Amino acid sequence: MQGHVNHKIVIDVQQVSKSFKQVKAVRGIDLQVYQGQFLALLGPNGAGKTTLVEMIEGIQKPDSGKIFIQGKSWKGNEETLHQIIGISLQETRFIDKLTVYETLRLFASFYQLPARRIEEIIELSGLQEKHKSYVVNLSGGQRQRLALGIALLNQPKILLLDEPTTGLDPTARRDIWQILLALRESRQTSLILTTHYMEEAEQLCDYIVLIDKGKIVSQGTLNQLLAHDKEVKNIEFSLEGNLSNLNVSQIQKDIQMDWDEISGKGTLYIKSIENQLPTFISALKANNISLKNIECRRKTLNDLFLSLTGRELHDA
Amino acid sequence: MTRNTLEHHLAQLILAHFKEIIREPGVIFWGIVFPIMMALGLGIAFTKKPDLVRTVAVIGNNVDSSRGDTDIAELLKPLTDQFPLTRNDQDEFSLKIPDEQLGNMTYIFTPKSWDEAMLLLKRGRINLILENRDDQIYYHFDPMNPEAQLLYLKLSQIQGGEPIQSDISAARIEPLTVTGTRYIDFLIPGLIAMGVMMSCMWGLSYGIIDKRSKKLLRRMIATPMRKSNFLISLITVRLGMNIVESLLLFLFAFIFFDISIQGDLIALLVVFIAGNVAFSGIAIFISSRTANNEIGNGLINAVVLPMMVLSGIFFSYHNFPDWAVSVIEKLPLTLLADQIRGIFIEGSGIPDILLPSVILAVIGISLFSVGLKIFRWY
Numbered sequence: 001m002q003g004h005v006n007h008k009i010v011i012d013v014q015q016v017s018k019s020f021k022q023v024k025a026v027r028g029i030d031l032q033v034y035q036g037q038f039l040a041l042l043g044p045n046g047a048g049k050t051t052l053v054e055m056i057e058g059i060q061k062p063d064s065g066k067i068f069i070q071g072k073s074w075k076g077n078e079e080t081l082h083q084i085i086g087i088s089l090q091e092t093r094f095i096d097k098l099t100v101y102e103t104l105r106l107f108a109s110f111y112q113l114p115a116r117r118i119e120e121i122i123e124l125s126g127l128q129e130k131h132k133s134y135v136v137n138l139s140g141g142q143r144q145r146l147a148l149g150i151a152l153l154n155q156p157k158i159l160l161l162d163e164p165t166t167g168l169d170p171t172a173r174r175d176i177w178q179i180l181l182a183l184r185e186s187r188q189t190s191l192i193l194t195t196h197y198m199e200e201a202e203q204l205c206d207y208i209v210l211i212d213k214g215k216i217v218s219q220g221t222l223n224q225l226l227a228h229d230k231e232v233k234n235i236e237f238s239l240e241g242n243l244s245n246l247n248v249s250q251i252q253k254d255i256q257m258d259w260d261e262i263s264g265k266g267t268l269y270i271k272s273i274e275n276q277l278p279t280f281i282s283a284l285k286a287n288n289i290s291l292k293n294i295e296c297r298r299k300t301l302n303d304l305f306l307s308l309t310g311r312e313l314h315d316a
Numbered sequence: 317m318t319r320n321t322l323e324h325h326l327a328q329l330i331l332a333h334f335k336e337i338i339r340e341p342g343v344i345f346w347g348i349v350f351p352i353m354m355a356l357g358l359g360i361a362f363t364k365k366p367d368l369v370r371t372v373a374v375i376g377n378n379v380d381s382s383r384g385d386t387d388i389a390e391l392l393k394p395l396t397d398q399f400p401l402t403r404n405d406q407d408e409f410s411l412k413i414p415d416e417q418l419g420n421m422t423y424i425f426t427p428k429s430w431d432e433a434m435l436l437l438k439r440g441r442i443n444l445i446l447e448n449r450d451d452q453i454y455y456h457f458d459p460m461n462p463e464a465q466l467l468y469l470k471l472s473q474i475q476g477g478e479p480i481q482s483d484i485s486a487a488r489i490e491p492l493t494v495t496g497t498r499y500i501d502f503l504i505p506g507l508i509a510m511g512v513m514m515s516c517m518w519g520l521s522y523g524i525i526d527k528r529s530k531k532l533l534r535r536m537i538a539t540p541m542r543k544s545n546f547l548i549s550l551i552t553v554r555l556g557m558n559i560v561e562s563l564l565l566f567l568f569a570f571i572f573f574d575i576s577i578q579g580d581l582i583a584l585l586v587v588f589i590a591g592n593v594a595f596s597g598i599a600i601f602i603s604s605r606t607a608n609n610e611i612g613n614g615l616i617n618a619v620v621l622p623m624m625v626l627s628g629i630f631f632s633y634h635n636f637p638d639w640a641v642s643v644i645e646k647l648p649l650t651l652l653a654d655q656i657r658g659i660f661i662e663g664s665g666i667p668d669i670l671l672p673s674v675i676l677a678v679i680g681i682s683l684f685s686v687g688l689k690i691f692r693w694y
Contacts, residue, residue, distance in 0.1 A: 059534055059694050082540045089538075093530040097339035098332055109328035110539040134339075154539075 008035040016065030025051040027214040036187040040201035041194040043211035049194035086156030088147045096136035111154040125149035141172025198301040235268040241289035329549035362499040367420040373433035375447045500573045505660045506629035509653035516595035521603035525612040534694035551596040579659035590673035591652035597680030601687035623649035
């Protein structure tokens with residue numbers, strides 16, 4: 001069901017918590033990642049995604065709980081684990097006045113890799129034309145591709161990417177996706193990716209973990225998550241006429257509805273179109289309000305997140 | 317490791333940090349051109365003396381009237397036989413006393429009222445006021461000001477009618493212009509020591525703090541890179557740059573001021589490396605925690621500024637009170653500057669510099685170790 005070839009757990013997070021001064025960033029999270037699985041940590045800013053990933057990366061230490069990577073904890077195993085992990089941090093900046101090639105060469109030397117691996121990575125990350133450019137002169141997308149290339153240098157068994165496409169335009173984002181989709185084909189690498197773009201989680205990952213305020217609110221494959229409330233249909237509508245006449249509380253007795261009087265738009269959450277929609281329409285008729293537009297929309301992860309937490313993924 | 321793999325990562329780190337430095341044009345200017353310009357400016361200012369010109373305000377009974385000039389002429393009468401008194405514009409007179417050995421001296425006598433003269437004195441434009449009151453000459457000056465005292469001595473000699481004979485003074489005075497005793501000989505070793513301190517403190521500390529705030533440090537240690545190699549590579553590149561900078565500064569001083577090294581070159585190398593170790597250690601230590609450039613600035617200044625002022629780079633620190641001297645002598649920059657100076661101008665050898673070099677190295681190595689222990693990589 002989860003689309004990975006075997007059931008060997010490579011990352012095992014057990015009841016992990018972490019606080020900073022007053023803020024409880026991560027509260028008792030359990031998480032398992034299987035070999036070859038691509039897992040998304042999806043949540044708004046400040047949900048605790050980065051803290052969780054940095055604990056898995058060994059950069060932060062959990063206050064409580066345990067983390068095992070291929071059965072090993074960080075303590076005493078740094079050297080082994082660094083060899084098999086590739087990471088890309090949020091907003092890393094490399095040495096400004098080194099070229100792309102020189103930067104890759106420096107990082108390749110940490111892993112004692114052959115020079116040909118640098119060529120492979122330059123090709124893989126689509127930086128052939130930029131390999132002689134200074135890092136400081138790269139665009140945001142090129143810089144992220146370089147960061148991803150560096151993360152992939154050692155052919156990591158485990159890849160940890162913290163918001164790899166945040167701040168990029170759609171084209172640059174798609175370039176990153178292409179690289180990761182190609183990687184997924186091989187099923188050699190397990191990935192944890194944090195993002196607040198639901199499209200990214202949907203497109204790239206086999207398994208999605210919704211996270212909010214330091215806790216997992218739901219998890220599963222995309223289909224499992226969307227099946228959660230399958231019988232409920234989302235129907236969006238917009239109205240015109242004297243909208244203050246609309247008897248909202250009367251309608252909400254029968255139908256779950258979000259309504260914004262200023263824009264004249266709303267959403268109905270309906271289990272039975274045949275039974276409930278006529279009720280809504282007759283309520284409009286009674287108040288002499290006409291229906292400008294109505295459509296039944298595919299449900300998204302954002303809808304699920306909203307129904308679970310009352311917040312949107314893109315909360316500022 | 318197969319033959320095919322890249323060189324050891326320490327070599328790559330050194331290469332990367334070296335490129336990072338030399339690709340920044342400002343580094344070449346501040347590291348190499350600026351110290352040379354400073355040496356040139358200070359060296360010329362203090363070694364090639366131009367004619368000394370000293371202005372003296374004259375206050376007399378009749379200065380404000382048209383007879384002011386006769387006052388001055390009368391005052392200087394004993395001299396005018398020997399040296400011509402020339403009249404400048406207005407009421408000013410100037411008297412030029414040639415002296416090949418000590419440099420020519422020109423006195424300008426300008427009639428002023430008391431208030432005007434005081435104003436000039438406060439502004440530092442003049443050091444001495446001559447007053448002719450009741451046919452008596454009075455000298456007004458600050459006895460704590462050595463410059464004013466010297467001027468008083470010279471003028472009272474002139475005014476007293478003693479002959480100024482340059483050949484006599486020449487017979488008695490042996491100007492010390494041999495290599496090793498000039499100001500530039502004192503200055504260059506100090507500048508080399510200061511260059512080592514500045515380059516280590518700013519170059520290393522700033523580089524580390526900047527890489528920490530860019531999150532590059534935490535990215536690098538998420539690889540199998542050895543942490544100490546990262547710091548060692550930074551220090552190595554710094555040492556290399558410092559050697560080049562010091563050589564260029566010396567070369568310049570050698571060509572321009574004919575400066576020479578009288579002591580042991582091996583000893584110089586030893587103390588130079590010990591100094592680099594000391595300041596690298598200090599730099600690593602003070603940059604071991606902060607990710608904030610402004611805090612870094614403050615920390616660096618707190619270390620650098622006191623030593624720049626106290627350690628006798630530009631002028632001897634022996635003018636400070638005795639209790640202060642005993643402290644100043646133990647500062648790392650003083651240790652380094654004194655040893656380099658000793659080798660340059662006193663002909664020191666290994667035995668002279670051994671203990672201070674060991675102290676410098678111990679300071680550096682212990683601070684490096686502590687710094688590495690408490691180092692914040694993220």
